[in-house]
Amino acid sequence: MPTPPSAATRIDTVMAAIRARISSRACLPGSRLPSVRAQAQSMGVSVSTVVEAYDRLVADGSISARPGSGFYVAGPVAPLALAQLGPPRDRDVDPLWVSRQSLEADPDVLKPGCGWLPASWMYEAGMRKALRAAARADVATLADYATPLGHPALRQLLARRLAQQGIDVPASQVMLAESGTQAVDLICRFLLQPGDTVLVDDPCYFNFHALLKAHRVTAVGVPYTPTGPDLEAFAAALQAHSPRLYITNAGIHNPTGATLSPVTAHRLLKLADASDLVIVEDDIFADFEETAAPRLAAYDGLTRVIQIGSFSKTISASLRCGYIAARGDWIDSLADLKLATSFGGGRLAADVLYTALTDSGYRKHMESVRRRLAQARSTTLSRLEAIGITPWLVPQAGMFLWCALPDGNDAATLARACLADGVVLAPGNAFSLSLRAGGFLRFNAAQAGDPRVTEVLARAMQA
Amino acid sequence: MPTPPSAATRIDTVMAAIRARISSRACLPGSRLPSVRAQAQSMGVSVSTVVEAYDRLVADGSISARPGSGFYVAGPVAPLALAQLGPPRDRDVDPLWVSRQSLEADPDVLKPGCGWLPASWMYEAGMRKALRAAARADVATLADYATPLGHPALRQLLARRLAQQGIDVPASQVMLAESGTQAVDLICRFLLQPGDTVLVDDPCYFNFHALLKAHRVTAVGVPYTPTGPDLEAFAAALQAHSPRLYITNAGIHNPTGATLSPVTAHRLLKLADASDLVIVEDDIFADFEETAAPRLAAYDGLTRVIQIGSFSKTISASLRCGYIAARGDWIDSLADLKLATSFGGGRLAADVLYTALTDSGYRKHMESVRRRLAQARSTTLSRLEAIGITPWLVPQAGMFLWCALPDGNDAATLARACLADGVVLAPGNAFSLSLRAGGFLRFNAAQAGDPRVTEVLARAMQA
Numbered sequence: 011m012p013t014p015p016s017a018a019t020r021i022d023t024v025m026a027a028i029r030a031r032i033s034s035r036a037c038l039p040g041s042r043l044p045s046v047r048a049q050a051q052s053m054g055v056s057v058s059t060v061v062e063a064y065d066r067l068v069a070d071g072s073i074s075a076r077p078g079s080g081f082y083v084a085g086p087v088a089p090l091a092l093a094q095l096g097p098p099r100d101r102d103v104d105p106l107w108v109s110r111q112s113l114e115a116d117p118d119v120l121k122p123g124c125g126w127l128p129a130s131w132m133y134e135a136g137m138r139k140a141l142r143a144a145a146r147a148d149v150a151t152l153a154d155y156a157t158p159l160g161h162p163a164l165r166q167l168l169a170r171r172l173a174q175q176g177i178d179v180p181a182s183q184v185m186l187a188e189s190g191t192q193a194v195d196l197i198c199r200f201l202l203q204p205g206d207t208v209l210v211d212d213p214c215y216f217n218f219h220a221l222l223k224a225h226r227v228t229a230v231g232v233p234y235t236p237t238g239p240d241l242e243a244f245a246a247a248l249q250a251h252s253p254r255l256y257i258t259n260a261g262i263h264n265p266t267g268a269t270l271s272p273v274t275a276h277r278l279l280k281l282a283d284a285s286d287l288v289i290v291e292d293d294i295f296a297d298f299e300e301t302a303a304p305r306l307a308a309y310d311g312l313t314r315v316i317q318i319g320s321f322s323k324t325i326s327a328s329l330r331c332g333y334i335a336a337r338g339d340w341i342d343s344l345a346d347l348k349l350a351t352s353f354g355g356g357r358l359a360a361d362v363l364y365t366a367l368t369d370s371g372y373r374k375h376m377e378s379v380r381r382r383l384a385q386a387r388s389t390t391l392s393r394l395e396a397i398g399i400t401p402w403l404v405p406q407a408g409m410f411l412w413c414a415l416p417d418g419n420d421a422a423t424l425a426r427a428c429l430a431d432g433v434v435l436a437p438g439n440a441f442s443l444s445l446r447a448g449g450f451l452r453f454n455a456a457q458a459g460d461p462r463v464t465e466v467l468a469r470a471m472q473a
Numbered sequence: 474m475p476t477p478p479s480a481a482t483r484i485d486t487v488m489a490a491i492r493a494r495i496s497s498r499a500c501l502p503g504s505r506l507p508s509v510r511a512q513a514q515s516m517g518v519s520v521s522t523v524v525e526a527y528d529r530l531v532a533d534g535s536i537s538a539r540p541g542s543g544f545y546v547a548g549p550v551a552p553l554a555l556a557q558l559g560p561p562r563d564r565d566v567d568p569l570w571v572s573r574q575s576l577e578a579d580p581d582v583l584k585p586g587c588g589w590l591p592a593s594w595m596y597e598a599g600m601r602k603a604l605r606a607a608a609r610a611d612v613a614t615l616a617d618y619a620t621p622l623g624h625p626a627l628r629q630l631l632a633r634r635l636a637q638q639g640i641d642v643p644a645s646q647v648m649l650a651e652s653g654t655q656a657v658d659l660i661c662r663f664l665l666q667p668g669d670t671v672l673v674d675d676p677c678y679f680n681f682h683a684l685l686k687a688h689r690v691t692a693v694g695v696p697y698t699p700t701g702p703d704l705e706a707f708a709a710a711l712q713a714h715s716p717r718l719y720i721t722n723a724g725i726h727n728p729t730g731a732t733l734s735p736v737t738a739h740r741l742l743k744l745a746d747a748s749d750l751v752i753v754e755d756d757i758f759a760d761f762e763e764t765a766a767p768r769l770a771a772y773d774g775l776t777r778v779i780q781i782g783s784f785s786k787t788i789s790a791s792l793r794c795g796y797i798a799a800r801g802d803w804i805d806s807l808a809d810l811k812l813a814t815s816f817g818g819g820r821l822a823a824d825v826l827y828t829a830l831t832d833s834g835y836r837k838h839m840e841s842v843r844r845r846l847a848q849a850r851s852t853t854l855s856r857l858e859a860i861g862i863t864p865w866l867v868p869q870a871g872m873f874l875w876c877a878l879p880d881g882n883d884a885a886t887l888a889r890a891c892l893a894d895g896v897v898l899a900p901g902n903a904f905s906l907s908l909r910a911g912g913f914l915r916f917n918a919a920q921a922g923d924p925r926v927t928e929v930l931a932r933a934m935q936a
Contacts, residue, residue: 041667113618134615347555
């Protein structure tokens with residue numbers, strides 16, 4: 011007997027809901043489904059509807075029936091499709107979608123929401139010189155695999171930079187990675203298992219959300235203040251969630267531009283000690299600082315703090331070379347993991363980076379970038395203030411301006427409107443797990459120079 | 474009352490065994506330890522020994538006691554130290570240790586066991602030319618992040634190469650990766666969960682073993698014949714293990730040099746169809762072939778086969794650029810995963826690779842490499858045969874010679890002796906999960922040219 015249309019829809023709804031839980035890996039193969047009765051009750055449908063739905067799912071192989079035992083999710087595990095994991099997020103504030111808008115934008119699109127300097131601001135002269143030098147390098151540099159830890163001279167240089175920050179570490183405790191993001195990813199593989207909890211700042215660099223999703227861990231945000239994480243909230247989060255890891259920026263906070271105070275650094279580490287928390291300190295903005303903020307890695311001496319970094323923000327995002335500095339036994343294991351999963355790093359990239367970093371021009375380049383950024387921050391803030399958009403704090407360094415919209419404006423709505431007008435913004439809730447930044451936008455001062463930015467924004471705000 | 478020495482040793486032994494299970498992640502946080510009685514029985518010690526051991530482990534936080542319930546592994550999960558995972562392997566045949574011997578060897582050490590051409594055989598002229606061109610590239614190429622899928626022209630070129638293999642795929646189904654190994658790694662992250670089973674060839678490229686360990690999956694080897702995997706054993710493995718994935722070489726098998734026959738390819742795919750098996754076909758040796766062997770990806774049309782590749786073996790291992798060709802929905806999800814875990818690939822590396830690949834010199838370069846390799850295989854086989862070492866089969870292409878030692882010789886023992894004499898070999902059991910290749914060595918014809926290789930080997934065999 012053919013199923014009546016409305017009943018057919020109810021069966022489809024039950025099947026779709028179960029399929030969604032399976033494809034989002036909320037239910038893993040081998041796990042038991044709710045009993046027919048319990049499923050009917052929780053979904054507000056009849057038992058016969060669930061019976062039919064379960065039968066069809068058995069028929070297509072999604073679940074299997076064990077007589078006398080119940081219904082179980084069939085293998086294999088659903089592919090890891092990040093877009094289907096976790097609670098559905100509006101696309102406008104989804105980290106991957108937001109990233110793609112900037113990465114895939116046509117050259118004429120303005121990108122005041124993106125997280126990198128325009129190519130013309132990067133160390134072009136240094137890169138050209140370094141590539142010409144690489145073209146004349148020895149054949150081993152041109153063709154051979156890297157050693158497990160990577161380019162020795164570059165690691166020595168990085169160790170010297172760390173020493174200048176007060177972090178005394180031998181070059182043997184510095185390992186090169188493919189990038190800053192990949193460095194954090196490798197550390198997550200090393201220390202975490204699915205279901206663990208990781209603390210992040212709220213707001214924080216939104217790709218951390220996507221990365222932690224890929225690791226199937228729970229990310230918990232701790233509110234960020236102008237001087238670092240809210241310590242009371244941090245202590246409460248440690249108590250409530252027993253997190254394994256805390257990931258944060260060193261130097262200049264992304265997106266707020268705030269800097270860690272010495273007293274917050276010290277107290278944070280005491281809390282971390284008491285909870286056996288590992289901290290990853292992402293130092294990719296180091297060379298944007300005017301005055302050096304405290305480094306957790308310096309206070310801690312790489313006992314429970316791991317520092318990562320790269321030069322994607324200052325020299326080139328095209329080149330791909332980052333690093334990890336950590337305790338020796340962890341570096342040994344991280345090197346094994348790197349070998350197993352990518353058979354070593356980019357030897358040539360490390361060589362090019364080393365040349366660019368040891369070029370006397372790099373220091374002058376960054377002095378110029380810092381000067382231009384200071385000017386750009388000032389100009390951008392004036393223009394934004396003229397249309398009622400005000401900074402949460404005025405940063406002393408870096409490219410980011412975390413700004414509050416006038417009351418009644420929703421950042422995601424504005425971002426959607428401005429995208430249609432060729433301007434890519436970064437709405438606050440992409441950065442905030444608690445979704446409490448709906449009235450904020452992160453501006454990149456280096457990408458906001460075109461007056462069209464504030465024109466388009468003002469127009470969208472009026473509509 | 475102080476514990477008598479022998480009793481103290483027994484307590485330490487019990488504690489060490491439990492700690493080893495925890496640090497190898499054999500027991501995960503939250504899992505229940507055996508009861509005191511059961512543990513005492515299985516370890517052949519007294520109950521009081523176990524009681525003392527458990528108490529000490531509770532005291533140091535490794536385990537926790539739940540009154541009335543038992544003892545449980547305490548969190549956090551042990552860091553992923555590959556060296557401690559899985560059944561202990563002799564160092565001589567451990568993939569990571571074997572790799573490091575070649576990667577970290579001094580320049581004067583001979584490496585007939587390594588898996589790559591000497592730097593002097595690689596495409597040096599092409600790399601120098603491509604780097605000079607890159608030094609003159611536009612600033613976006615020098616400084617910007619890559620798009621999620623990567624360099625469009627390179628992907629078009631790769632799609633054309635695939636078409637020549639009979640694999641018709643649009644460039645939108647080709648995604649760049651950091652390397653061939655990283656491509657396989659990303660696919661493993663996408664399709665597998667810990668505890669899954671993956672089929673590999675026996676023998677196979679040994680870094681696959683290390684990679685699969687990092688994914689906490691069980692690797693099962695299927696014996697390889699001169700025409701491809703043993704189909705009967707393959708069918709039995711599908712039945713016994715319900716594997717999710719099978720990883721293999723395309724073209725030229727590593728380490729045996731065998732090639733897949735059309736009938737094996739066809740039958741293998743029928744078996745895969747019946748079991749919903751996904752196959753990763755690693756095509757990094759494509760340009761070493763004299764005649765093209767069947768490609769599973771071509772027969773299958775990228776339904777359940779994923780092809781990966783790179784030019785680390787032919788152009789440069791220093792450069793880092795690989796690719797994945799797969800069905801469209803998987804490519805979309807893989808791109809998200811790549812974005813989340815490394816924020817995109819090497820734009821500059823892709824540009825340099827594209828220049829080198831489209832250089833008219835590349836074809837001539839590979840013709841020369843194939844010629845030199847044919848000569849080197851012939852010379853090496855003669856020298857080996859003179860000391861009683863014979864090939865399992867005579868390969869028609871590629872660098873590898875999979876050779877049997879005369880009876881009574883153990884490859885790992887010989888490798889150890891030769892290492893002390895400055896010659897790095899590749900003992901057969903590094904490649905074989907079933908450890909049935911103890912009498913085999915894999916020689917790299919391009920790295921075996923120095924007569925010292927056979928001299929040292931002969932000397933070690935006599936001893």
